Amino acid sequence: MWSDFTDYIIKHYSQSSSIVEVAVGHFPQVACDLKKHLKVDIIMTDIKPYHDEIILDDIRQPNLKIYKNAGLIYSIRPPEELHPYLEKLSVKTGADLIIKPLSTDSINIKGKMDLVNYKKAVFYKKSLNKGL
Known part of the structure; x- marks a missing residue:
C-alpha cells in the first residue's frame, strides 16, 4: 500500500519545488522513498524530531x-485534532x-476534501495548487 501512495505523489507532484510531510513521527518510509525517486526537495517535520x-x-x-x-503538504495518520x-x-x-488517516479515523476538516482511491492506497486530498 505504501508504494501505491508514494507512486501517486510521484505521478502528480514531480514538478513541485518541494513536498512536505508533517508529523512524520517514526515512520519516514514514504518521504525516504520519495527522495529516491524525485528531484524535488522532500522536507520532513515533527514536533519531536528523532532524526537530524x-x-x-x-x-x-x-x-x-x-x-x-511546497506544491504538496501531506500527513500520514495525523491525530484528528491536527487536521484543521x-x-x-x-x-x-x-x-x-x-491526509492519510488511520482506517478508523474520520477527517476533521471543514472544507471539502476528496476521497482518493489509487490502487490500494486510500486517502483524502484537497487541491489548491493550480497547475499540478
Missing part, C-alpha cells in the same frame, strides 16, 4: 518558511493537502 533530517515544527504554530514553495491546522497551512501556502 526531520525539522522541528509545531503545526499549530507553523514556521511558514518551511512550507513556502493542516488545512489552514495548506490554504495559507497554496499547497495541495493529502
